[in-house]
Amino acid sequence: MFHDIPTPVLDRMRELEQRDQEDRADGTPRSERLRQIPPETGRFVALWLAAAPDGACIEIGTSAGYSALWLAIACAATGRTLLTFEILPHKASLARETFAKAGVGEVVRLVEGDFLDHAGGIGDVGFCFLDAEKEIYGACYDEVVPRLVPGGILVADNAINHRETLRPMLDAALADERVDALIVPIGKGELVCRKR
Numbered sequence: 001m002f003h004d005i006p007t008p009v010l011d012r013m014r015e016l017e018q019r020d021q022e023d024r025a026d027g028t029p030r031s032e033r034l035r036q037i038p039p040e041t042g043r044f045v046a047l048w049l050a051a052a053p054d055g056a057c058i059e060i061g062t063s064a065g066y067s068a069l070w071l072a073i074a075c076a077a078t079g080r081t082l083l084t085f086e087i088l089p090h091k092a093s094l095a096r097e098t099f100a101k102a103g104v105g106e107v108v109r110l111v112e113g114d115f116l117d118h119a120g121g122i123g124d125v126g127f128c129f130l131d132a133e134k135e136i137y138g139a140c141y142d143e144v145v146p147r148l149v150p151g152g153i154l155v156a157d158n159a160i161n162h163r164e165t166l167r168p169m170l171d172a173a174l175a176d177e178r179v180d181a182l183i184v185p186i187g188k189g190e191l192v193c194r195k196r
């Protein structure tokens with residue numbers, strides 16, 4: 001799936017990577033910055049999605065849709081669709097532009113709003129990528145883990161660069177007997193949980 005990424009997807013990825021780098025360098029306010037995962041994390045989450053069991057594939061925290069493009073590649077390769085949640089209207093608008101330009105509208109559905117208001121309707125989950133505000137990680141974890149099918153995967157970003165802020169949630173996940181969990185030192189640090 002990484003060997004034949006469509007050109008419109010690659011082109012939009014390059015645009016967003018450049019804008020994300022500029023954001024970090026030029027003092028763009030936090031609410032405006034894209035705050036994307038690096039490409040290696042994109043490949044990492046795409047591999048996990050492709051290997052996940054049947055069930056909804058969801059992302060919490062779309063921003064402009066960069067990580068969703070990586071997940072869309074895995075969805076296209078495995079015949080699934082991605083449901084991605086973004087709370088900020090201006091980010092949702094950028095994400096819509098991303099999905100249209102990249103031509104992934106068939107495999108990505110964007111929900112504009114607070115994930116926590118929609119969690120009740122997501123059904124059984126095969127894969128979840130959590131990359132939202134750190135303050136809601138615990139609440140998202142509590143909503144997603146009971147919905148994971150056996151073998152279902154939850155990956156949460158920022159497990160190393162925000163380790164102190166996330167410590168209560170990370171410690172709870174690592175001790176949670178419903179899942180097997182590990183923190184992987186790739187990108188900003190990925191918590192990977194597999195439902196038992």
Ligand SMILES: C[S@@+](CC[C@H](N)C(=O)[O-])C[C@H]1O[C@@H](n2cnc3c(N)ncnc32)[C@H](O)[C@@H]1O
Pocket residue numbers: 034035036037060061062063064065066067068085086087088091113114115116131132133136
């Ligand atoms: C770190 S950025 C996501 C970056 C994106 N995953 C990527 O790599 O391209 C976090 C995003 O989560 C969104 N967000 C925060 N809280 C949310 C919530 N409760 N529901 C949905 N989105 C949320 C923010 O508005 C922000 O755009």
